[in-house]
Amino acid sequence: MKWYIAKRLLWTFVVAWIALSLTFGLLAASPNQGQMRATMSCAAVGENPEECREDFRERNNLDQPVTERYMNYMVNMVTLNWGWADSRSQYVIPAILSAWPYTAQYAIPVLLISTVVGYGLGLYSAYKPYTKTDYLASFVGFFGISIPNFWFALLLIILLGVPLDFIPTFYNSGVPAQQGWFSIANLKQLIIPMFVLLTASLAFQMRYCRAQAIEQMNQEFVKVAKAKGADDYRLMIWHVLRMAAVPLSTSFVGQLLAIFWSGSVIIEQIFAIPGLGLMSFTALVEQDTPLILGTSLIGVLLAIVGNLLEDIAYVVLDPRIDYGDR
Amino acid sequence: MATDTFDNIDWDDQDVSSFSLSRETVAELLVYGAIVVTFLYDHYVLQNEGPLIGSWDVLSVEWLFAGTIVAMFFHGVLPLYQNPRMRGFYWKRFKQNRVAVFAAGFLVLVFFTGLIGPLVLEPPEVRFTNRIRPPVGITATIGGVAKTGTWKFPLGTTGKGQSILKLIVYGMRVSMQVGLISTVFTVVIGSVVGAVAALATAMDIGWLDEVLMRYVDVQSVFPSFLLLLLLVYLFGAKLWLIIMVYSFLSWEGVARTVRGEALQRSSEAYITAALASGADMMYVVRRHLIPNSANSVIISATILVPGFILGEAALAFLGFSDPTVYSWGRTISNGQSNLASAWWITTLPGIFLFLTVLSFYYVGEALRDAMDPRQQIEQGGGL
Numbered sequence: 001m002k003w004y005i006a007k008r009l010l011w012t013f014v015v016a017w018i019a020l021s022l023t024f025g026l027l028a029a030s031p032n033q034g035q036m037r038a039t040m041s042c043a044a045v046g047e048n049p050e051e052c053r054e055d056f057r058e059r060n061n062l063d064q065p066v067t068e069r070y071m072n073y074m075v076n077m078v079t080l081n082w083g084w085a086d087s088r089s090q091y092v093i094p095a096i097l098s099a100w101p102y103t104a105q106y107a108i109p110v111l112l113i114s115t116v117v118g119y120g121l122g123l124y125s126a127y128k129p130y131t132k133t134d135y136l137a138s139f140v141g142f143f144g145i146s147i148p149n150f151w152f153a154l155l156l157i158i159l160l161g162v163p164l165d166f167i168p169t170f171y172n173s174g175v176p177a178q179q180g181w182f183s184i185a186n187l188k189q190l191i192i193p194m195f196v197l198l199t200a201s202l203a204f205q206m207r208y209c210r211a212q213a214i215e216q217m218n219q220e221f222v223k224v225a226k227a228k229g230a231d232d233y234r235l236m237i238w239h240v241l242r243m244a245a246v247p248l249s250t251s252f253v254g255q256l257l258a259i260f261w262s263g264s265v266i267i268e269q270i271f272a273i274p275g276l277g278l279m280s281f282t283a284l285v286e287q288d289t290p291l292i293l294g295t296s297l298i299g300v301l302l303a304i305v306g307n308l309l310e311d312i313a314y315v316v317l318d319p320r321i322d323y324g325d326r
Numbered sequence: 327m328a329t330d331t332f333d334n335i336d337w338d339d340q341d342v343s344s345f346s347l348s349r350e351t352v353a354e355l356l357v358y359g360a361i362v363v364t365f366l367y368d369h370y371v372l373q374n375e376g377p378l379i380g381s382w383d384v385l386s387v388e389w390l391f392a393g394t395i396v397a398m399f400f401h402g403v404l405p406l407y408q409n410p411r412m413r414g415f416y417w418k419r420f421k422q423n424r425v426a427v428f429a430a431g432f433l434v435l436v437f438f439t440g441l442i443g444p445l446v447l448e449p450p451e452v453r454f455t456n457r458i459r460p461p462v463g464i465t466a467t468i469g470g471v472a473k474t475g476t477w478k479f480p481l482g483t484t485g486k487g488q489s490i491l492k493l494i495v496y497g498m499r500v501s502m503q504v505g506l507i508s509t510v511f512t513v514v515i516g517s518v519v520g521a522v523a524a525l526a527t528a529m530d531i532g533w534l535d536e537v538l539m540r541y542v543d544v545q546s547v548f549p550s551f552l553l554l555l556l557l558v559y560l561f562g563a564k565l566w567l568i569i570m571v572y573s574f575l576s577w578e579g580v581a582r583t584v585r586g587e588a589l590q591r592s593s594e595a596y597i598t599a600a601l602a603s604g605a606d607m608m609y610v611v612r613r614h615l616i617p618n619s620a621n622s623v624i625i626s627a628t629i630l631v632p633g634f635i636l637g638e639a640a641l642a643f644l645g646f647s648d649p650t651v652y653s654w655g656r657t658i659s660n661g662q663s664n665l666a667s668a669w670w671i672t673t674l675p676g677i678f679l680f681l682t683v684l685s686f687y688y689v690g691e692a693l694r695d696a697m698d699p700r701q702q703i704e705q706g707g708g709l
Contacts, residue, residue: 015544026560138691146684148636150643151658151676158669262551262640269644270662280552281644284559292559299552307543 005312012308019300023293024073028066077297083290087282092294095279102173103264103275105181106194111260114201119248121202122209123236129214137206144203150266153196157270160192171273193267200263212244219243242317249313253306261299354400358393365389386566387503394507419696426692429685436682440498447492450652456487458668468667482670484660490671494678496652501682504569504638505631511573513627516580517619521611523581524588529607539585542578550575551637558646565648568641572634579626587619621697628690632683639679654679 042052057063064072076082082092090098125137157169168189175186216222217240225239264277272278280295282288406413421427458473460466461482465474481490519538526534554571561567591597592615600610641647642655654675661671 018544023556026556142684142687142691146632146636146687147680148639148643148655148658148676148683150640150655151672151679154658154662154665154672155676158665158673258551262637265551265555265644266640280555284555285645287559292556296552296556 001315004315008308008311012304015304015307016301019304020074020077020297021070023297024070027289027293028069082294082297085283085288085291085294087286087288087291088279092290095291096276096294096298099274099276099279101176101181101275102273103268103277105176105186106190106197106267106273107260107264110194110197110201114198114205118202118205119209119241122206123213123241125206125210126213126217126240127232127236129210137210141203141207141210144199145207147199149196149200149263150270152199153192153267153270156192156196169271171271173272173274193271193273197260197263197267201260209244209248212247213240215247216240216243246314246317249310249317253303253310257299257303257306350400350404354396357396361389361392361396386564387507387569390507390566390569391503394503394510397510398506416696420692423688423692423695426688429688430692432681432685433689436498436678436685437502439495440500440502443495444499447495450488450492450496453487456483456489458485458487458664458671459483460668461490461670461674464670466668468664481674482668484657484671485664485668486660490657490674493652493657494654494675497654497657497675497678498682500565500651500653501635501638501679503565504572505635505686507569508572508576508634509627509630511570512577512630513580513623515573516577517584517616517623519577520581520584520586520619521588521615523585524592524615525607525611527589528592535585538581542581545575546578551640554637554641555646558641563641563646563648565651568638568648572637576630576634579630580623583622583626584616584619587622588615591615591618625690625694625697628686628693632686632690635679635686636683 039049039053039056043049054063080093084090085092085095088095121137125134128134169192171189171193175183175189179185213236221243222235222239225235230239261277264275265281266277267273268275268278269281276295276298280292283291283295406416420430456479458468459476459479459482460468460473462477462480464482465472467473479489479491481494483489484493519542523535523538526532526538550571553575554568557567557571588611597610597614600614605613638647639653639655639658642651642653643659645656645659647653647656657675658672658679661668661673664671
């Protein structure tokens with residue numbers, strides 16, 4: 001098992017290296033926005049655009065050979081020297097460090113709630129499939145997956161925020177600084193964003209858990225457990241959920257991260273929460289390449305680490321899996 | 327020769343090819359050829375200067391859409407039409423889920439309205455004299471002026487004076503294009519990669535399978551929404567680019583399904599029988615492995631469609647969309663600034679987006695129940 005985990009760890013580094021190289025390749029191959037802007041701004045004030053272009057290339061080391069730039073880029077990435085973010089007048093790493101708590105404050109609770117409640121409802125649905133409660137749960141699940149979260153957020157603002165004036169419809173970033181992260185005021189302004197994000201991820205977890213659990217319900221070992229007198233609770237949690245958790249864990253991180261990344265960009269943009277999502281959005285709008293790169297890499301690294309954890313969970317959860325030669 | 331029996335045939339004389347094209351395949355290839363030829367004519371002879379047919383200037387995505395519709399016709403509609411027994415069986419099981427039948431009806435409506443609507447209706451035009459009008463029968467106060475909806479704009483207008491009805495109809499086409507084209511590409515790429523990986527294992531080329539499936543792992547880790555934002559930033563928001571990124575970054579699920587199914591099947595007796603009677607590997611893949619995993623592929627594909635539609639709408643909402651395309655997401659985003667006074671601008675297109683996505687999920691669920699012979703369908707279904 002140690003050998004298996006060591007191999008997976010090594011593989012994680014390979015994937016990270018591939019991801020970094022791919023990003024470099026993309027940036028090297030694409031039209032350079034900064035260069036075009038520099039050339040255009042020169043032409044606007046009547047200077048020679050060709051000269052400005054050379055000047056810009058020199059300043060940004062674009063005149064060096066590709067291999068040298070690649071080496072520099074890799075060294076910078078590994079030493080966390082991720083560059084200067086123009087749109088925030090800040091280095092990329094401190095920018096990320098200051099933004100992540102705003103995302104984590106709603107993302108972590110949503111993740112926990114959606115996993116616990118989603119798996120619970122999914123198991124309950126699978127316990128009695130094709131009954132009224134299952135259909136109701138199905139409907140709630142489909143509703144949650146289908147409702148576009150950006151539209152749902154606007155709808156909730158129209159329905160609740162505007163007439164009731166009870167729940168704030170925009171995030172005031174001064175509140176956590178003045179009253180603390182865990183204050184009532186901060187919680188109140190996070191209710192709508194969290195609810196919107198919860199609908200999508202909870203529904204996803206529920207549907208997926210139900211499908212996997214139903215698959216497991218027909219297995220021999222469940223019948224054996226039932227025959228030996230296991231009560232429903234023990235049957236569902238100990239036998240079905242544990243086995244269903246194996247396939248569940250292999251797609252958990254990827255799928256959930258996908259929901260979160262698209263979700264957090266949208267949610268933070270609508271409610272003006274100054275977290276990672278809004279930061280990558282403004283970086284894109286203001287064409288701040290180092291910041292775009294930084295926020296994207298955070299996502300990729302999270303996904304890679306998550307995948308590593310998944311692989312480890314895989315062998316821990318299912319003792320039947322032979323990891324000797326993998 | 328009437329006296330031909332198994333033991334007196336000279337087998338060396340028999341030159342039987344396992345490669346044969348059915349009439350349908352020939353027809354399908356001819357139609358694809360026709361599309362490619364018209365595309366080349368439009369691209370090189372007309373140079374995209376004027377409209378191709380009448381006043382319809384066929385653009386990049388529409389060519390792909392035409393190909394997609396042809397593919398869906400030859401691989402979905404035609405086989406069902408030719409095989410009444412299979413059609414009857416699936417329909418009997420599908421209609422158990424009553425909600426899904428309604429959903430399917432709604433999708434057919436959206437599909438044809440999106441297909442025909444933009445040919446009949448003029449594109450929604452920007453007119454500042456028509457700014458923000460409520461739908462028929464609703465009176466609202468906008469900027470201190472009371473306005474009542476008229477039949478000229480049945481669903482009202484946006485802040486730019488565009489008719490919301492027209493925006494919705496044009497949005498139907500965009501959604502269908504994104505959902506269906508990406509899914510067809512995803513299914514094709516995923517099936518090929520999955521089949522090749524399974525085949526490699528079956529033929530003892532283990533490293534090829536390992537390489538392909540490791541790549542699939544890497545791809546499934548990549549947050550495609552982020553990569554999409556990055557690519558849109560680098561190369562500009564073109565609808566075909568968005569569709570292609572979805573197509574080339576989302577096939578890993580299909581590939582895993584096909585590989586798993588094919589590996590499972592390749593040890594079954596009928597494959598051995600086919601190989602024993604002289605079929606080559608390509609024939610086995612084409613005739614046995616891919617058709618037999620078709621059910622699982624269709625099931626995973628129906629879940630992909632709504633995901634693509636939602637993704638494109640989300641991108642458009644964030645402002646990363648093709649400015650020449652009337653996406654529902656963009657209309658919803660346009661209404662964001664008039665949220666308090668004019669609720670209909672965001673609400674109406676959103677309802678269509680929501681219902682379309684919901685319908686795809688319901689139809690997908692019912693299809694899974696109908697096509698998976700292990701499922702026992704009992705009474706009722708849906709709600």
